[in-house]
Amino acid sequence: MTLNRRHFLGSGLAAGLILKAPEVLGQARPRVVVIGGGAGGATAARYLAKDGKGALDVTLVEMNPIYTTCFFSNLYLGGVRDFESLQQGYAQLSGMGITVITDMATGVDRAARTVTLAGGTVLPYDRLILSPGIDFVEGSVPGWSLADQEIMPHAYKAGPQTQLLKAQVEAMPEGGTFAMIAPPNPYRCPPGPYERISMVAHVLSQKNPTAKILLIDPKDKFSKQALFEEGWAKHYGTMVERIGPDFGGANVEVRPGSMEIVVDGEVTKVDCCNVIPGQSAGQIAQIAGVTDDKGWAPVTPDAMKSKVDENIYVLGDASAQGDMPKSGFSANSQAKVAAMAIRGELTGSKVFPAKYSNTCWSLLAPEDGVKVGASYEPTPEKIASVESFVSATGEDAALRKATYEESLGWYAGITADIFG
Amino acid sequence: MAGWRDAMRTLAPGLAGVAIVLAIAALPLWAEALGDDSRGEMLFQRHCSACHQIGPEAVDRIGPRLTGIFGRRAGAIDGFAYSKSMTRMGSDGLTWTLETLDPYIENPKALVSGTRMNFRGLAGGADRADLLAYLRAYSDRPRDIPEAEPTARKTDHDLDPAILGIEGDPEYGEYLSSECTTCHQRDGSDRGIPSITHWPAEDFVLAMHAYKRKLRPHPVMQMMAGRLSNDEIAALAAYFATLDQE
Numbered sequence: 160m161t162l163n164r165r166h167f168l169g170s171g172l173a174a175g176l177i178l179k180a181p182e183v184l185g186q187a188r189p190r191v192v193v194i195g196g197g198a199g200g201a202t203a204a205r206y207l208a209k210d211g212k213g214a215l216d217v218t219l220v221e222m223n224p225i226y227t228t229c230f231f232s233n234l235y236l237g238g239v240r241d242f243e244s245l246q247q248g249y250a251q252l253s254g255m256g257i258t259v260i261t262d263m264a265t266g267v268d269r270a271a272r273t274v275t276l277a278g279g280t281v282l283p284y285d286r287l288i289l290s291p292g293i294d295f296v297e298g299s300v301p302g303w304s305l306a307d308q309e310i311m312p313h314a315y316k317a318g319p320q321t322q323l324l325k326a327q328v329e330a331m332p333e334g335g336t337f338a339m340i341a342p343p344n345p346y347r348c349p350p351g352p353y354e355r356i357s358m359v360a361h362v363l364s365q366k367n368p369t370a371k372i373l374l375i376d377p378k379d380k381f382s383k384q385a386l387f388e389e390g391w392a393k394h395y396g397t398m399v400e401r402i403g404p405d406f407g408g409a410n411v412e413v414r415p416g417s418m419e420i421v422v423d424g425e426v427t428k429v430d431c432c433n434v435i436p437g438q439s440a441g442q443i444a445q446i447a448g449v450t451d452d453k454g455w456a457p458v459t460p461d462a463m464k465s466k467v468d469e470n471i472y473v474l475g476d477a478s479a480q481g482d483m484p485k486s487g488f489s490a491n492s493q494a495k496v497a498a499m500a501i502r503g504e505l506t507g508s509k510v511f512p513a514k515y516s517n518t519c520w521s522l523l524a525p526e527d528g529v530k531v532g533a534s535y536e537p538t539p540e541k542i543a544s545v546e547s548f549v550s551a552t553g554e555d556a557a558l559r560k561a562t563y564e565e566s567l568g569w570y571a572g573i574t575a576d577i578f579g
Numbered sequence: 580m581a582g583w584r585d586a587m588r589t590l591a592p593g594l595a596g597v598a599i600v601l602a603i604a605a606l607p608l609w610a611e612a613l614g615d616d617s618r619g620e621m622l623f624q625r626h627c628s629a630c631h632q633i634g635p636e637a638v639d640r641i642g643p644r645l646t647g648i649f650g651r652r653a654g655a656i657d658g659f660a661y662s663k664s665m666t667r668m669g670s671d672g673l674t675w676t677l678e679t680l681d682p683y684i685e686n687p688k689a690l691v692s693g694t695r696m697n698f699r700g701l702a703g704g705a706d707r708a709d710l711l712a713y714l715r716a717y718s719d720r721p722r723d724i725p726e727a728e729p730t731a732r733k734t735d736h737d738l739d740p741a742i743l744g745i746e747g748d749p750e751y752g753e754y755l756s757s758e759c760t761t762c763h764q765r766d767g768s769d770r771g772i773p774s775i776t777h778w779p780a781e782d783f784v785l786a787m788h789a790y791k792r793k794l795r796p797h798p799v800m801q802m803m804a805g806r807l808s809n810d811e812i813a814a815l816a817a818y819f820a821t822l823d824q825e
Contacts, residue, residue: 206757488761495757511754514806516761518799534802546805548798561670568771572762 188216189505192274192284194264194443196221198230199290199474199490201252201577206498208255214506218282219252220274222263226578227317230349230487231570236314236325237358238365239525245317251579264291267447269468286501289449289456289465290474290490291441292316293347296454299437300340300413307415311432314355315347327431328359334369335430338420340411341376342435345455347476347485352435353387354521360395361524373429374401375422377409382484383521383531389552390523440477447471455479460537461513462500463493472497481541482533489517491573513537520566527556528563613677614705619713622706626698633717642696648675649718653691664693667773672796680714681707682794689785690795692778738788743781745813752818755811758803765822780816787812 191207193200196219204219211217226247234240249259260282266275267287274282295305295313303311314324328337337359341352356374363370372395381387391399402408407423413434414420420427439445439454449456449467456473457466458480465471474497475490483489496513503510518532533547550562623633630642637644643659654661654669661669668691673679683690684707686700701707759775767776775783789795790804791812807815 210753491761492758495754499754509750511751514755514758516758516803518762530799532799532802534806536806546802548802557670558672561667564771566771568764568769569762571768571770572760572764572772575764575766576757576760 188214189285190216190218190283191286191288191501191505192282193217193219193288193290194274195288195290195292195441195475196223196226196249196259197290197292197475197490198228198487198573198577199476199494200288201226201249202491202494203288203290203472203474203498203501204257205252205255205577205579206495207501208252208257210498210508211502211506213256215502216258217256218258218260219249220260220262220264220276220282221249222261223318224249224261227321228487228570228574229315229317229347230573232314232317232321232350233354233358234522235321236328236355237361237522237525239358239361239522242322247574247578249578255579264443265446267443269447269471272470285470285505287447287471288474288497288501289441289444289447289471289477290494291443291477293438293440293476293485294442294445296437296439299343300411300434302413302421303340303415303434303436307413307434310415310418311413311434313435314433315350315435315438317350321350324431324433328362329366331363331367331370331430333367334371335367336371336373336427337363337431337433338373338375338427338429339433340413340420340435341374341378341381341408343377343409343437345485346435346438348382349486349519351382351519351521353381353383354523355433356399357387357390357394357521357523360391360398364395364398368398370398372399373420373427374399375408375411375420376401376403377411379404382519383529383549385552386529386550387521387523390527390529394524394527438476440473444473444477449473450477451479453479460540460542461496463497464500472501481535481538482544483515483517483535483542484519486517486519487577488519488573489515491577492516515542518569520562520569522563522566523559526563527559528566529554529559530562530566613715614708614710614712616709616712616716619709619711622701622710623713626701626710630696633714645714646717647719648680648714649677651675662691662693662695663769664691664773665695668795674796677711679794680711682789684710686785688782689789692773692782692786738785742788742809742813743784745809747810747813747815747817749814749817749821751811752814752816755807755815756818759815762799775819776822778819780820783816783819784812787815 193204204217207215207217227245231240232245235242235245253259262276262278264274265277272284312320312324314320339352339356356372360372402422410423412421413432418429420429420432440450440456444450444456449465449471451457456478458464458473458478460481463472463474465473474493476485492515499510502508515535518530520528520530522528529550531549533544535542536545630640631645632638632640633645637646639659643656652669653673654665684701687694687696687698762772763775767774787804790800793801
């Protein structure tokens with residue numbers, strides 16, 4: 160069957176036949192398997208099913224039956240949004256003909272073009288989409304390993320980890336110390352580390368105003384820095400102290416056993432410690448062998464196709480594409496380009512030039528929202544930023560409130576666009 | 580008021596005394612470079628005064644008072660029932676200046692799609708300059724309001740009919756629309772972000788070109804529209820028009 164289909168797909172005429180007469184060919188619909196049901200994978204599956212109008216057999220593999228969005232998870236930490244509001248299901252996607260499988264992909268055989276799942280299922284594919292998000296680089300924060308995540312949570316994959324961090328912040332003793340070990344570049348965002356600092360500061364300023372926040376940062380600078388620093392000073396006074404690399408922020412060790420952090424040799428006892436380690440593409444991308452020596456999967460700028468395997472596309476955080484940040488908005492944008500390219504390859508539908516965009520909203524305090532965004536286009540080397548904007552410091556409260564309300568509209572819009 | 584101005588122009592400065600000093604404070608001579616404000620007053624009476632008042636005693640009627648309109652944020656008068664669209668433009672940062680009032684008076688919907696101002700627009704650039712000169716006289720510190728560039732009076736903000744006449748490719752529009760639906764919901768919900776469904780195609784095209792030319796203030800929309808070609812805007816309009824038929 161597979162060979163026949165490959166033979167058919169060799170000619171545009173045959174591809175047209177499949178499109179026009181899927182009921183005749185029945186089982187022979189081209190198969191697309193999508194691994195990862197987040198902003199990249201679920202969007203891709205949805206657009207393949209929606210725009211393919213039944214011409215494609217689409218399977219979505221996701222290990223969580225309910226998905227918790229990383230975007231807006233900081234707002235839950237800050238108490239301005241409840242946990243349930245972050246949770247998204249797959250019923251709509253199932254309803255539109257996508258086969259949704261709750262399982263974990265454990266193997267990819269690129270020669271045979273099959274995916275193996277932990278439960279033993281083997282899924283053949285004509286095109287494979289990998290959208291696995293991130294995993295952590297072992298040893299990137301000395302003293303911390305994944306086994307310590309219950310003591311010093313990362314809360315960088317939204318779900319129980321996020322709930323744990325919130326509970327720990329709220330249980331801090333009066334006047335206690337919260338520490339964040341911020342990640343090196345490149346990192347997933349959202350949940351943005353600096354928005355998280357703002358939201359933790361908001362909670363502490365309400366419940367524990369003499370508490371301190373230590374932000375240990377290996378980076379010289381970060382996105383929207385002026386806006387965050389202005390917001391922290393305005394809303395939280397001197398509560399937030401950032402220790403950059405010039406004061407040892409890159410020379411840090413943690414001791415989960417004694418709840419200590421060691422910055423440039425100086426030991427500090429803390430009451431809550433959020434460790435956000437260095438990151439790489441989700442493990443399945445590494446298992447599939449499509450990642451480079453930096454741990455990310457290089458893709459073509461015009462279609463998000465793996466540079467290693469022409470039958471594989473990699474979306475979102477896991478991909479190395481150029482200038483786009485590792486955000487849900489980016490993954491959603493990339494997924495639409497990839498879905499169009501895959502439909503073009505498998506059904507002969509029209510392919511238009513790729514356009515990408517991203518906007519990231521951050522909340523400095525309730526109703527004090529800021530944003531940064533850019534549009535992107537493929538160049539031969541990478542996805543390159545074309546035009547960008549960022550909120551200005553000193554904006555009035557009405558504009559900041561409107562920006563926050565806009566972010567609520569965006570959350571509703573993008574979750575409908577991803578999950579149906 | 581315009582009558583005062585005419586009187587002042589005819590007086591030799593030395594003869595006017597205190598009266599002139601006071602009058603200048605209220606209505607400076609340098610305001611005249613923008614347009615003919617006495618003609619503007621006539622146009623105001625003809626087109627605007629059924630709904631709007633202007634002057635120190637002006638109050639809000641069907642439309643908000645226009646005293647001090649220059650430099651005022653759109654939708655900023657407390658207690659006036661603006662359209663949602665106008666309020667949103669105000670919080671996006673739309674401020675009434677020569678640059679924004681001119682295209683708004685020419686075609687209100689180009690700047691504020693859902694405006695309640697039921698006015699089809701003033702097509703003539705010279706008419707608008709005269710009307711704006713009149714409105715400006717009632718704004719704070721009118722001397723600080725920049726003069727229009729010499730070319731501004733002739734600027735025709737109206738879209739070239741050829742652009743409005745482009746037949747878009749709905750299939751291309753469908754692909755492009757996927758960028759819109761990251762934020763704008765297909766079901767027409769407009770919490771925080773306005774709805775774009777069931778929107779007349781021409782209004783859609785006008786609005787997108789107003790963002791493209793940065794007449795409308797929203798930075799995300801300026802960026803999104805800024806990289807769309809005339810054909811792509813037409814394609815989007817064509818696609819959204821097919822949605823209306825469903």
